Amino acid sequence: MPGTTVDLLVIGGGVNGAGIARDAAGRGLSVCLAEKGDLAAATSSGSTKLFHGGLRYLEYGKIRLVRESLIEREVLLRAMPHISWPMRFVLPLHPEMRFEGGTPISRILGLTMPWLRGRRPGWVIRLGLFLYDHLGGRKILPGTKSLDLRKDAAGAPLRPVMVRGFEYSDCWVDDARLVVLNARDAAARGADIRVGTEVTEARREGDHWRVRLQGPEGEEVVTARALVNAAGPWVGKVIRNVVHTQSREGVTLVRGSHIIVPRLYDHDRAYFLQGSDGRIIFAIPYEETFTLIGTTDAVHDDPTEPPRCTEEERDYLIAFANRYFAREIRAEDVVWTYSGVRPLYDDGASSATAATRDYVLTLEAGGAPLLNVFGGKITTYRRLAEAALAKLGPYFPQAGGAWTAGVALPGGDFALSAKTALTEQLCEDYPFLTGGWARRLVRSYGTEARDVLGAATCADDLGQSFGATLTEAELRWMRDREYARSGEDALWRRSKLGLHMSADQRAAVAAWFAS
Numbered sequence: 148m149p150g151t152t153v154d155l156l157v158i159g160g161g162v163n164g165a166g167i168a169r170d171a172a173g174r175g176l177s178v179c180l181a182e183k184g185d186l187a188a189a190t191s192s193g194s195t196k197l198f199h200g201g202l203r204y205l206e207y208g209k210i211r212l213v214r215e216s217l218i219e220r221e222v223l224l225r226a227m228p229h230i231s232w233p234m235r236f237v238l239p240l241h242p243e244m245r246f247e248g249g250t251p252i253s254r255i256l257g258l259t260m261p262w263l264r265g266r267r268p269g270w271v272i273r274l275g276l277f278l279y280d281h282l283g284g285r286k287i288l289p290g291t292k293s294l295d296l297r298k299d300a301a302g303a304p305l306r307p308v309m310v311r312g313f314e315y316s317d318c319w320v321d322d323a324r325l326v327v328l329n330a331r332d333a334a335a336r337g338a339d340i341r342v343g344t345e346v347t348e349a350r351r352e353g354d355h356w357r358v359r360l361q362g363p364e365g366e367e368v369v370t371a372r373a374l375v376n377a378a379g380p381w382v383g384k385v386i387r388n389v390v391h392t393q394s395r396e397g398v399t400l401v402r403g404s405h406i407i408v409p410r411l412y413d414h415d416r417a418y419f420l421q422g423s424d425g426r427i428i429f430a431i432p433y434e435e436t437f438t439l440i441g442t443t444d445a446v447h448d449d450p451t452e453p454p455r456c457t458e459e460e461r462d463y464l465i466a467f468a469n470r471y472f473a474r475e476i477r478a479e480d481v482v483w484t485y486s487g488v489r490p491l492y493d494d495g496a497s498s499a500t501a502a503t504r505d506y507v508l509t510l511e512a513g514g515a516p517l518l519n520v521f522g523g524k525i526t527t528y529r530r531l532a533e534a535a536l537a538k539l540g541p542y543f544p545q546a547g548g549a550w551t552a553g554v555a556l557p558g559g560d561f562a563l564s565a566k567t568a569l570t571e572q573l574c575e576d577y578p579f580l581t582g583g584w585a586r587r588l589v590r591s592y593g594t595e596a597r598d599v600l601g602a603a604t605c606a607d608d609l610g611q612s613f614g615a616t617l618t619e620a621e622l623r624w625m626r627d628r629e630y631a632r633s634g635e636d637a638l639w640r641r642s643k644l645g646l647h648m649s650a651d652q653r654a655a656v657a658a659w660f661a662s
């Protein structure tokens with residue numbers, strides 16, 4: 148499309164770029180989103196996958212961030228009951244757990260109750276959970292309760308030193324599918340979504356940007372009335388090397404790694420584990436037969452180096468979990484690892500440790516506007532998109548108002564309470580499906596699961612079978628509707644079926660895309 152002109156060009160197809168593109172397209176703006184790799188290829192598929200308020204941010208006094216996230220959990224849950232669901236978190240009280248040094252709350256307690264020596268006593272945690280329950284207007288999610296770990300099933304996999312604990316609510320989300328569904332919905336509202344397309348240069352020309360894209364079809368120049376830099380870890384690089392502005396702003400990169408091991412326990416609750424070093428990690432039921440453990444917090448100096456879980460990080464997570472679980476995890480139990488880098492806002496002045504976990508949006512006006520997006524959480528992506536559109540509002544007086552709260556993502560047009568019925572109905576209409584297969588389809592595609600299956604009356608109607616219930620019909624859906632271009636896109640982002648497949652089966656999927 149030579150000579151294309153759009154209102155908004157969004158750089159980056161992570162959750163923030165895709166969320167902004169969807170919101171803007173729904174307000175009637177013409178939008179082009181360029182993602183240099185795959186949708187959610189970077190941070191947005193490397194998260195812990197929680198819609199959460201962030202219990203530990205209370206210790207930092209981040210009340211506004213926690214409150215906004217807590218309220219948002221249920222808004223998001225309603226809009227995507229297929230890819231997200233409520234989860235209960237068990238927080239065992241362990242005699243060795245300590246506060247993270249230097250947080251406002253640990254300093255106050257250190258001054259007023261020095262005898263605690265950095266310990267997080269049960270009553271402080273209960274108080275925090277009381278706030279967590281009441282800051283964010285819960286309607287769907289149940290509140291906190293105390294647990295006797297000697298009697299409750301949640302105590303069974305733990306070491307017997309833990310006898311008491313609490314259980315509170317947060318939510319799980321499939322982060323990579325969240326991005327894909329936002330991009331699809333943006334496209335359904337008119338946005339032009341380009342994957343494998345890098346923004347290599349953008350120059351202001353009066354009230355327009357001239358933007359150079361390098362995509363699968365070669366180079367193209369697009370004119371945009373406004374530019375959104377949602378490049379995540381590359382946001383600073385885009386400021387310096389692509390748009391060439393003088394801003395000193397950038398991001399501090401903090402790597403977080405996760406390990407996946409065969410399921411450590413049988414129930415569907417997650418664990419919030421506190422360490423003697425003041426950090427916390429989660430152990431979360433994952434993909435039916437696994438447990439996900441993470442995350443670490445390591446400085447990631449070189450942004451050009453893709454984040455990977457180091458042996459040191461793996462061993463740290465194993466040792467951390469082994470202080471809690473009776474069944475020892477060993478390095479050879481780890482079946483997969485993944486890492487992401489948190490792009491934390493750095494204004495070029497404050498120290499890295501002061502870097503906020505909140506999002507920051509900066510608008511560079513003086514001609515065509517440039518909006519830079521720093522930081523943020525999966526949980527706040529929709530609010531961030533609204534805030535971004537509010538900042539750009541004066542440049543687009545014709546644009547509609549905020550609309551995304553309560554509007555379902557593709558396939559999410561059903562009530563959370565109807566999920567089991569939807570799965571049962573799918574099994575009834577497609578009797579060849581197993582229970583696990585139907586559950587996976589509903590958790591991935593919601594009401595669109597029947598569009599994936601179409602008129603099939605037996606498994607053979609779905610074409611080649613690749614193992615782990617993946618068929619050609621589903622791969623075609625991912626390719627034609629969800630922008631997947633490779634085995635990796637399909638097996639590690641549109642789904643996590645790679646975990647359940649042999650190397651040969653994964654190679655067959657890659658070959659299907661290549662053919």
Ligand SMILES: Cc1cc2nc3c(=O)[nH]c(=O)nc-3n(C[C@H](O)[C@H](O)[C@H](O)COP(=O)(O)OP(=O)(O)OC[C@H]3O[C@@H](n4cnc5c(N)ncnc54)[C@H](O)[C@@H]3O)c2cc1C
Binds near residue numbers: 163192344520527
């Ligand atoms: C370990 C870890 C755990 C986390 N856990 C949680 C959690 O449980 N809950 C929560 O709410 N949040 C969590 N977060 C935070 C959350 O994952 C991030 O805030 C969010 O994913 C950032 O999304 P983004 O769109 O800004 O960046 P990204 O997802 O990194 O997207 C940026 C995209 O821009 C593209 N790009 C860069 N340069 C260009 C260019 N020149 N042209 C075209 N494309 C370009 C990249 O390829 C990339 O895909 C976690 C983060 C980490 C690292």
